[in-house]
Amino acid sequence: MIDSYGRNINYLRISITDLCNLRCRYCMPEKGITKIQRDQILRLEEIYELAKIFVSLGVNKVRITGGEPLIRKGILNLIENVGKLNGIKDFAMTTNGILLKKYAGNLRSAGLNRVNVSLDTLDEKKYHDITRGGCLKDVLEGIEEARKVGLAPIKLNTVLIGGFNDSEIESFVNLTKYEKIDVRFIELMPIGQTKDWSLNKFISNKTVLEKVKELKEVTKEDVSSPANYYKLPGGEGRVGLISPVSHKFCKNCNRVRLTADGKVKRCLLSNDEIDLRSALRNGEDLREIIVNLIKNKPKEHDLENGKYIKRNMTAIGG
Numbered sequence: 443m444i445d446s447y448g449r450n451i452n453y454l455r456i457s458i459t460d461l462c463n464l465r466c467r468y469c470m471p472e473k474g475i476t477k478i479q480r481d482q483i484l485r486l487e488e489i490y491e492l493a494k495i496f497v498s499l500g501v502n503k504v505r506i507t508g509g510e511p512l513i514r515k516g517i518l519n520l521i522e523n524v525g526k527l528n529g530i531k532d533f534a535m536t537t538n539g540i541l542l543k544k545y546a547g548n549l550r551s552a553g554l555n556r557v558n559v560s561l562d563t564l565d566e567k568k569y570h571d572i573t574r575g576g577c578l579k580d581v582l583e584g585i586e587e588a589r590k591v592g593l594a595p596i597k598l599n600t601v602l603i604g605g606f607n608d609s610e611i612e613s614f615v616n617l618t619k620y621e622k623i624d625v626r627f628i629e630l631m632p633i634g635q636t637k638d639w640s641l642n643k644f645i646s647n648k649t650v651l652e653k654v655k656e657l658k659e660v661t662k663e664d665v666s667s668p669a670n671y672y673k674l675p676g677g678e679g680r681v682g683l684i685s686p687v688s689h690k691f692c693k694n695c696n697r698v699r700l701t702a703d704g705k706v707k708r709c710l711l712s713n714d715e716i717d718l719r720s721a722l723r724n725g726e727d728l729r730e731i732i733v734n735l736i737k738n739k740p741k742e743h744d745l746e747n748g749k750y751i752k753r754n755m756t757a758i759g760g
């Protein structure tokens with residue numbers, strides 16, 4: 443599907459739950475979380491139905507996210523059904539990795555190709571602190587299991603947080619020396635109920651290049667990827683920089699997001715949402731609605747003008 447700016451929208455990110463087994467400080471408030479009402483959450487069959495229509499209209503890349511996708515009951519069934527849709531070339535998941543050790547094998551057998559695992563620190567205590575209770579060992583074992591069963595390539599997502607993990611940039615980069623793993627640094631975005639926590643902790647991704655001078659940029663295999671990739675000399679893996687705040691990549695944006703409550707977000711950093719859940723439940727012509735909403739995808743985000751979004755990241759999916 444081509445939008446009015448000539449972009450080919452072939453990537454759907456589906457958030458299947460707004461709930462999570464962690465409470466990352468930049469993503470969720472400790473208390474007072476605005477949970478989506480359960481009857482508003484798409485049933486798994488509804489998610490499948492919508493995914494099927496998007497794929498039939500030209501989407502060939504699907505990512506399952508959350509909240510934490512692995513806590514949703516019936517996840518393996520959904521993976522199996524979506525994975526079988528004709529036309530999907532890349533089927534991935536973003537997870538915090540806590541339950542990955544348990545699920546990796548089954549996810550692979552159900553048809554998932556690969557996983558991105560979020561990991562912001564390699565220090566046990568700091569991990570416990572930033573996630574408000576998570577156990578680093580669980581994630582590391584999950585990554586190991588994913589590697590074993592062939593959910594590859596594995597990508598780590600590391601949100602750069604000033605005063606928290608800027609001292610670990612070299613350690614993360616060094617993970618790419620001997621392993622075929624991508625470490626991707628993501629700029630912290632001021633979003634939803636954690637906006638104020640994030641505002642004074644932002645550091646630009648250029649810090650990575652300042653700290654690790656040996657990194658050399660490599661040609662992008664996929665121009666629509668938000669990451670610019672670099673490598674250490676002789677390194678096996680890559681270092682990706684995803685810089686939505688310091689460098690807009692809207693020009694090459696190829697994605698839309700389906701939230702757990704059935705809203706399409708055409709831009710991550712905008713409050714604009716289109717309600718597909720009601721359309722689906724009212725039996726409306728979804729193909730026509732989807733083609734039109736894609737045609738009218740906004741040109742770019744407006745974060746630099748202080749237009750913050752209200753939804754928490756956990757209810758969007760990253």
Ligand code: SAM
Pocket residue numbers: 462468469507508509510511536537538539558559560599601628629630631632633640755756758759760
């Ligand atoms: N629970 C899963 C996880 O953590 O990977 C999937 C959902 S999570 C919302 C998806 C991604 O969004 C994670 O990589 C997380 O680090 C990122 N994220 C959450 N809040 C963010 C923020 N304020 N700025 C930048 N990235 C954020």
Ligand code: SF4
Pocket residue numbers: 462463464465466469470508509510538560755756
């Ligand atoms: Fe949960 Fe992922 Fe948000 Fe952390 S980033 S609170 S793991 S949804």
